[in-house]
Amino acid sequence: MKKILIVIPIIILIMGFSLFNRQSKEEKFWNWVSKNKIELENFINSDQEDYTIYNQLTKEMKKYNSVLFPEMTLTEKDEVVLIITPDGMPEGVLPTEKLYNSKPELDNWIIKKFRQATDEIGLNYDGIEYPSSDIEIIPELDNERGKINIKVFIRNMNSDVKKHQALSFLYLDHILGEYNTITKVGYIDFYHLDNDKSVENGISLLELRKLIEKEFN
Structure with a gap:
């Protein structure tokens, strides 16, 4: 015992x-x-x-x-x-x-x-490189979901659609801030934009960030 x-x-x-x-x-x-x-x-x-x-x-x-x-x-x-x-x-x-x-x-x-918000940055993705100014946005406030749905127009996107879209996501993360992209951006639709064209009433990614800050902060 x-x-x-x-x-x-x-x-x-x-x-x-x-x-x-x-x-x-x-x-x-x-x-x-x-x-x-x-x-x-x-x-x-x-x-x-x-x-x-x-x-x-x-x-x-x-x-x-x-x-x-x-x-x-x-x-x-x-x-x-x-x-x-x-x-x-x-x-x-x-x-x-x-x-x-x-x-x-x-x-x-x-x-x-999270990737931090910055006013401007140059990025590339798997050999694709273009400035953030090649992206124009049409935003639409979704009050029911508390998000902003966006139409993303990318210049010359038809040259390599998937890589252009992937790079645009990186720009969203780095200019809006990744947390904003995840929690405040709703539906995203992509559109090709000809090199010599602009989108009527389109805004830049920086302007989109300011709109998010205004609407949600």
């Missing part, structure tokens, strides 16, 4: 210790980032020919949630910027928030959630 009384507390102790030390999914991800911080910094400061460590970062983030995606860049002060993005997917909003809220303090790093 004495032996049983001795063994049981030891088992409980071991189980309790194991449970106490179990890492959350968020902790596992950020511990991996902390462990590989220097390699990630070397990558973003390099000519970026070797994407091995960045691909590993992507894999680790997708282990946490399959729709999340990391984007890395540098500030003018050479600070590393890591953006956690759901890549425009609504189901990724809550996981993005949760992973961001558990972020550690990393020296010389800035961690952001």
Whole structure:
């Protein structure tokens, strides 16, 4: 009987210790980032020919949630910027928030959630490149759903429809702000726009952002 009384507390102790030390999914991800911080910094400061460590970062983030995606860049002060993005997917909003809220303090790093709004940016997608001014918008307020439906006109879209549309989504995320795109933009319809044409009553992406801010903020 004495032996049983001795063994049981030891088992409980071991189980309790194991449970106490179990890492959350968020902790596992950020511990991996902390462990590989220097390699990630070397990558973003390099000519970026070797994407091995960045691909590993992507894999680790997708282990946490399959729709999340990391984007890395540098500030003018050479600070590393890591953006956690759901890549425009609504189901990724809550996981993005949760992973961001558990972020550690990393020296010389800035961690952001969602692609941030900017007034102007130049982007390309898989060899397709055009300025945001090649996109004109016809907005329609949807009061019932609390969103703005948009008709998106893209110059020369008929040259490669899918890639032009994919690039326009990136412009939406970066000029409206990804959170606005996910939560405030409703239905999206795409239209080709001839190079020498403009859309009557069309507005720019920046004007669309200001309209969203006016209507919903």
